Amino acid sequence: MNAAPAKKGLGPLLLIAPAAVLIGVFLVLPYLNIVVMSFRMPGQGTPYAPGFTFGNYGKFFADSFYIMQVVNTLWIGFLTTFLCLVLGYPVAWQLARGNSAFRALGYALVLSPLLVGIVIRSYGWTILLGNNGIINRTLSSWGVIDGPLPLMYNALGIIIALVHVFLPFMILPIMSAIQGIDPSLELAARSLGASKLTAFRRITLPLSLPGMQAGCILVFVLSLSAYVTPSLIGGLRVKTMAVTVVDALIDTFQWPFGSAMALMLSVTGAVVVIIFGRLTVMKWKA
Amino acid sequence: MSKPFLTLYCLIIYAFLLAPIAVVVIASFNSGAFLTFPPQGYSFRWYVVFFNNEVFMRAIRTSLGIAAITMVISGIIGTMAAMFYVSHAGRLKETVRIAMLAPLLLPEVLTAIALLFFVYSVGIGTQTMFGMVVGHVLITLPFMFINVSASMESYDPSWSMAAQSLGAGRFTRFRRIMLPLIKPGVIGGCLFAFIISFDVFTISFLLKGVGMSTLPIQLFDYLRTNFTPEAAAVSTCSIVLTMAVVVISEKVLGLRIHRF
Numbered sequence: 001m002n003a004a005p006a007k008k009g010l011g012p013l014l015l016i017a018p019a020a021v022l023i024g025v026f027l028v029l030p031y032l033n034i035v036v037m038s039f040r041m042p043g044q045g046t047p048y049a050p051g052f053t054f055g056n057y058g059k060f061f062a063d064s065f066y067i068m069q070v071v072n073t074l075w076i077g078f079l080t081t082f083l084c085l086v087l088g089y090p091v092a093w094q095l096a097r098g099n100s101a102f103r104a105l106g107y108a109l110v111l112s113p114l115l116v117g118i119v120i121r122s123y124g125w126t127i128l129l130g131n132n133g134i135i136n137r138t139l140s141s142w143g144v145i146d147g148p149l150p151l152m153y154n155a156l157g158i159i160i161a162l163v164h165v166f167l168p169f170m171i172l173p174i175m176s177a178i179q180g181i182d183p184s185l186e187l188a189a190r191s192l193g194a195s196k197l198t199a200f201r202r203i204t205l206p207l208s209l210p211g212m213q214a215g216c217i218l219v220f221v222l223s224l225s226a227y228v229t230p231s232l233i234g235g236l237r238v239k240t241m242a243v244t245v246v247d248a249l250i251d252t253f254q255w256p257f258g259s260a261m262a263l264m265l266s267v268t269g270a271v272v273v274i275i276f277g278r279l280t281v282m283k284w285k286a
Numbered sequence: 287m288s289k290p291f292l293t294l295y296c297l298i299i300y301a302f303l304l305a306p307i308a309v310v311v312i313a314s315f316n317s318g319a320f321l322t323f324p325p326q327g328y329s330f331r332w333y334v335v336f337f338n339n340e341v342f343m344r345a346i347r348t349s350l351g352i353a354a355i356t357m358v359i360s361g362i363i364g365t366m367a368a369m370f371y372v373s374h375a376g377r378l379k380e381t382v383r384i385a386m387l388a389p390l391l392l393p394e395v396l397t398a399i400a401l402l403f404f405v406y407s408v409g410i411g412t413q414t415m416f417g418m419v420v421g422h423v424l425i426t427l428p429f430m431f432i433n434v435s436a437s438m439e440s441y442d443p444s445w446s447m448a449a450q451s452l453g454a455g456r457f458t459r460f461r462r463i464m465l466p467l468i469k470p471g472v473i474g475g476c477l478f479a480f481i482i483s484f485d486v487f488t489i490s491f492l493l494k495g496v497g498m499s500t501l502p503i504q505l506f507d508y509l510r511t512n513f514t515p516e517a518a519a520v521s522t523c524s525i526v527l528t529m530a531v532v533v534i535s536e537k538v539l540g541l542r543i544h545r546f
Contacts, residue, residue, distance in 0.1 A: 011456070012370055012373075012374035013370075014366075015366040015367065015369050015370035015374065016366070016367055016370040016371075016374075016375075016382065018362075018363045018366060018367075019363050019364070019366065019367035019385075019386065019427065020385075022363060022420075022423065022424065022427070023385055023386075023388065023389075023424075023427075026401065026404070026420050026424060027388060027389060027392075027397070027400075027424060029404060030397075030400035030401050030403065030404035031392075031396070031397075031400050033400060033403050033404050033407060034396070034399065034400050034403060037403050047406065087299060088299075090292060090295055090296065090299075091295075091296050091299050093292075094292055094293070094296045098292070098293075098296075102293070102296070106296060106300065109300045109303060109304065110300075110303065112303075112304075112529075113303050113304070113307065115481060115485075115528050115529065115532060116307055116485070116524075116525050116528065117484075117485035117487065117502050117505075117521075117524060117528075118485070118487055118502075119487055119502045119505050119506050119509070119521075120307070120310060120502075120505070120521040120524060120525065121306055121307065123306075123310060123505070123509055123517060123518075123521060124305070124306025124307055124308075124309050124310045125306050126509070127306070127309050127310065127313055127321055127518075128305065128306060128309055132321075134309065161306075164302065164303065164306060167299075167302075167303065168303075221393060222393070224393070225393030225394065225395045225396060226395075227395050227487075227488050227491075228487055228488065228506065232506070232509060232510075242395050245395075245399070246395065246399075246488075246491075246492070249399065249402070249492070250491075250492070255403060258399070259399070259403070262396060262399055266393075266396065
């Protein structure tokens with residue numbers, strides 16, 4: 001006799017129903033609604049007016065200010081991602097392969113910043129980077145600098161703080177990729193005469209590429225869409241696209257134009273991610 | 287890289303990761319009127335100011351209330367979804383997983399914007415907490431799902447069938463077999479959902495109604511115009527609260543919380 005298959009009733013479907021409704025109604029529909037919103041007429045005193053137009057996109061492309069802002073935001077995203085990769089890789093390797101007693105502590109240290117609110121972490125950087133901040137004060141008390149270094153209210157400050165905020169998201173995927181590599185592969189290479197460096201370059205590094213790819217995409221997307229950090233560190237002087245979009249929605253109620261800007265940033269970001277994905281897969285196969 | 291050099295390098299990165307947090311905590315004990323380093327003296331002066339500041343106190347109550355509501359709703363919906371995923375999803379398994387993780391994979395700011403437009407378009411608006419709570423539930427749902435489904439990894443459907451063949455009804459099977467298995471995942475997920483909801487900024491910022499500032503929003507507003515160490519005292523209390531939740535759940539309750 002066959003084991004009776006679980007009765008196919010409506011019962012199990014009831015389990016998933018609340019989540020399905022929540023995600024369908026309050027995630028999928030609202031995202032589609034952004035696209036609709038970007039074609040709506042700008043309103044006078046209201047967020048939007050009846051009727052549809054391409055004007056919001058026209059306004060975006062007519063003004064080089066917005067294009068430059070997208071370019072700047074992408075550039076900040078690139079640099080943040082690159083720095084996270086370069087700074088994070090050795091730490092990920094140490095967490096995956098190091099046999100020191102530090103490993104559990106190191107893992108906790110990498111994860112714990114994620115438990116502190118983003119506003120607080122950005123606030124910490126304003127204390128460190130400000131003109132009267134710790135770094136400038138210390139350097140001038142040592143007589144290294146005469147005036148304060150411009151560390152805040154510019155792209156440099158934003159990148160430093162973003163690297164800090166997103167570094168764990170780079171370290172963790174690379175760490176699990178390295179953990180998944182059989183250590184005996186490296187030992188085999190060594191026994192065949194490869195130096196430590198060659199074994200790392202030819203075995204560990206290529207095999208950890210998927211982790212690097214995942215980390216890079218994650219950090220890049222997070223950097224493009226970051227709001228709090230660029231807003232607190234950049235102040236009014238340097239704005240990333242996400243900050244401009246949110247300000248346009250909250251302060252001036254330009255919902256249709258804000259949607260068009262948000263979509264242009266998302267599309268550009270998605271194109272970059274897809275090209276990056278293609279390139280890295282090709283490299284991986286080669 | 288040689289071993290000692292690598293260790294030193296990692297220590298520098300760990301210091302970099304902790305520096306801004308440590309700086310905030312140290313600054314909160316400053317007895318002076320401004321954020322000077324090293325502090326002019328140490329005192330609890332700014333904690334007293336903070337505890338007497340009704341604006342921040344109200345924000346903390348709002349945050350705790352929303353986090354509690356979010357935790358309960360997200361806990362129930364997420365647990366049910368995880369049970370479906372593990373034992374009933376069948377061919378849809380991958381689809382269900384991606385849909386449940388979607389709020390985590392999509393940029394928070396875009397989700398916040400989308401929800402803001404949506405609650406207005408359907409006439410709900412932001413006069414009530416509804417929009418904000420929905421946003422918080424969405425953003426915490428993936429963590430609930432990850433934790434509960436991870437705790438069911440060892441679940442074998444034949445146990446439930448065995449119980450059924452011995453005459454156990456659906457509810458008894460849930461209570462005696464499923465629940466003891468998933469309990470650590472549910473509690474861990476709920477605690478983590480609480481922390482995420484307590485700390486989340488962008489969703490709250492865009493969906494808050496008048497007079498419904500959560501602690502991170504109040505702090506953000508305060509930081510745009512003020513530079514006293516009071517903000518550091520507020521931040522330190524917030525850090526202590528979230529850390530306490532994690533330490534209690536991992537060390538005292540012995541839970542293993544999955545964050546990814």
